[in-house]
Amino acid sequence: MSHTTTDEPARRASGATVPVLAFAGIVVAVMQTLLVPVIKDLPRLLDTSPSNASWVLTSTLLSGAVATPIMGRLGDLFGKRRMLIASLSVMVVGALLSALTDALIPMIVGRTLQGVAMGAIPLGIGLMRDMLPRERLGSAMALMSSSIGVGGGLALPAAALVAQNTDWHALYYGAAGLGVVSIALTLLVVPESPLRAKGSFDLPGAFGLTAGLILFLLPISKGSDWGWSSPTTLGLFAAAVVVLLLWGLMELRVAAPLVDLRTTARREVLLTNLASIMVGVSFFVISLVLPQLLQLPSETGYGLGQSMVVAGLCVAPLGLTMMFTAPVYARLSARYGPRTTLIVGLVIIGIGYAGGLGLMSAAWQTVVTSVLIGAGIGLAYSSLPALIISAVPASETGAANGLNTLMRSIGTSVSSAVIGMVLANTANDVGGVAVPTLHGFRVSFMIAAGAVAVGLVLAFFLPRRTPAAVFQLRASSEEDANLARAEQALAGAGQHPLGFRGRVLAADGAPVARAKVTLIDRHGRQAGATLSAGDGSYALAVPAQGPYVLAARAAGHAPLAHAATHGGDRPVDLDLPLPGETVPA
Numbered sequence: 001m002s003h004t005t006t007d008e009p010a011r012r013a014s015g016a017t018v019p020v021l022a023f024a025g026i027v028v029a030v031m032q033t034l035l036v037p038v039i040k041d042l043p044r045l046l047d048t049s050p051s052n053a054s055w056v057l058t059s060t061l062l063s064g065a066v067a068t069p070i071m072g073r074l075g076d077l078f079g080k081r082r083m084l085i086a087s088l089s090v091m092v093v094g095a096l097l098s099a100l101t102d103a104l105i106p107m108i109v110g111r112t113l114q115g116v117a118m119g120a121i122p123l124g125i126g127l128m129r130d131m132l133p134r135e136r137l138g139s140a141m142a143l144m145s146s147s148i149g150v151g152g153g154l155a156l157p158a159a160a161l162v163a164q165n166t167d168w169h170a171l172y173y174g175a176a177g178l179g180v181v182s183i184a185l186t187l188l189v190v191p192e193s194p195l196r197a198k199g200s201f202d203l204p205g206a207f208g209l210t211a212g213l214i215l216f217l218l219p220i221s222k223g224s225d226w227g228w229s230s231p232t233t234l235g236l237f238a239a240a241v242v243v244l245l246l247w248g249l250m251e252l253r254v255a256a257p258l259v260d261l262r263t264t265a266r267r268e269v270l271l272t273n274l275a276s277i278m279v280g281v282s283f284f285v286i287s288l289v290l291p292q293l294l295q296l297p298s299e300t301g302y303g304l305g306q307s308m309v310v311a312g313l314c315v316a317p318l319g320l321t322m323m324f325t326a327p328v329y330a331r332l333s334a335r336y337g338p339r340t341t342l343i344v345g346l347v348i349i350g351i352g353y354a355g356g357l358g359l360m361s362a363a364w365q366t367v368v369t370s371v372l373i374g375a376g377i378g379l380a381y382s383s384l385p386a387l388i389i390s391a392v393p394a395s396e397t398g399a400a401n402g403l404n405t406l407m408r409s410i411g412t413s414v415s416s417a418v419i420g421m422v423l424a425n426t427a428n429d430v431g432g433v434a435v436p437t438l439h440g441f442r443v444s445f446m447i448a449a450g451a452v453a454v455g456l457v458l459a460f461f462l463p464r465r466t467p468a469a470v471f472q473l474r475a476s477s478e479e480d481a482n483l484a485r486a487e488q489a490l491a492g493a494g495q496h497p498l499g500f501r502g503r504v505l506a507a508d509g510a511p512v513a514r515a516k517v518t519l520i521d522r523h524g525r526q527a528g529a530t531l532s533a534g535d536g537s538y539a540l541a542v543p544a545q546g547p548y549v550l551a552a553r554a555a556g557h558a559p560l561a562h563a564a565t566h567g568g569d570r571p572v573d574l575d576l577p578l579p580g581e582t583v584p585a
Helices: 017-033 036-045 055-078 080-099 104-131 134-165 170-189 203-226 231-252 267-295 308-315 317-336 338-356 363-389 394-425 438-460 467-474 477-489
Strands: 003-005 195-197 428-430 433-435 499-505 516-520 526-531 537-541 546-553 560-566
Touching (some): 036 134, 055 195, 055 203, 080 104, 080 170, 104 134, 104 170, 104 394, 134 308, 134 317, 203 231, 267 363, 267 394, 267 438, 317 338, 394 438, 499 516, 499 546, 499 560, 526 537
Antiparallel strands (some): 516 546, 546 560
16 A cells, blocks of 8 residues: 555544635745735845846745655655645745845845745645545635635735835735744644655655756746856756756656656646646736736837736736636536546636737726636646546645646746746837837737647647546545555454455456445445555455445446455455456446
8 A cells, every 4th residue: 555544533624624725825825926016126125136136036936846846745754734834834934034134145045945835735735635525625626726826816916015115025024924824724723634655755856856956947047147048058958857867767766756757657647747837837927918018108109007006906816716716616627527627727718818919908908818817727727636636646645736836837937938038039128228018918928828729739638537537536535544544444453443455456457546445234334435545455444243245336347246244353355356348438
């Protein structure tokens, strides 16, 4: 088995668990757009050059990218709630450090610490899978996944208001306060997951991934300053390829890797992660373009002449719409599956960008564009964790979602670099100042539409799911926890309740993962149920000795009903071979 349980009994999730976890995600996302209103003023505020000031943003990007998969794996091993609190605590320390300084180096250190909190998103999704019943899981994961966009969208007007009316350090004090509130609510409301992955933390793998990501993301974020064809940029890209290849070879030989590359290479996981990059690209384009369009003076002939605060308010519906699409996603996904919902979301994003090409002449038009694109991104982001979770074992939820969140971050990083280059190359020089042009904005929207088109192609190649498979996708990790508890209960004869254990097998002897195994007593009542693990193994404790029927069912296989009697003093080892040909979808 790939997972185990803690010795502590699991507390059940309360109705406040999901809002508290989503609030943590929103708090973390605030860090990504916190400085947008003062970006142009950072060189003056920190008494440094524009090139040096850009490290204040780059440092957060790099630390967030590194921390996301690492914190996910640590959560799988040592407790997701524990790691969530740790990441938020590091963020608070970083925010306070930034609030107390005007010097460049301490500011960069503080921003680096703030980026660590990005790991909260996959940790929250993992906690939801481990604790929530299946009827709540879809909308909860959708809200958590969308929180990164919700927080970023809502932070823009709030940060603009603060920066325009108070000292800019108040931004960091506010972020630290939100972090403290989130930690307190998590301690009070969110229970720890009983599930743990087996194995140890892959420290060499963490160092290798860190080095590879820094070598890859650094030239992406600094390429415009260094020159895309400069020896430094090209050398770092080449070094990133070498380091990541060596890291991958090492991970394939480790018993408990930081990232299970074999799982990552599965069709569903690989295509979902690639589609996530495209969604990340499309999400960040609107965040870069609309605030500039809104704030450019009307004398340019196309600028809308709005204040910093009004510009933030016009873009805020992007985040609000993402939040309100979570319940819509849950209904669509329950009926049609997350693949279809991802496709629908991408189509809506594409329509938003296509329509946005002609909706740039008034502030209300930018609001319409924000709402439409926000709805599409909300559906797309909400689909991603469900697609990942359906394809990986429960013990790898944190690490797998951490990698998926990393893919979104890579998408936003690539988007920032490409759109920044496009706007710079199409800008007009007015008195020594580069002024973005309407042509540059429209080219940026077309690039976003192109990314959406690539994402659609990837989504269409994702495997279709039968209704039974959709059920497995929505199956609660509460059932995974039942399996883990049954394993623990059956671990030793004579001192624990007894039961049945074994593997669910296909007609050709191959193991069947996530098959539903139901225990039925002599009165025809359900006495227990679980899902088989990745290697096909299952375990069911029995309430008393006697005759039982074990019913096994899995998508694409004929069902099995097997009569068995438990009458001894040890667990009964019983494999359940699913008979006959596969059932056509």
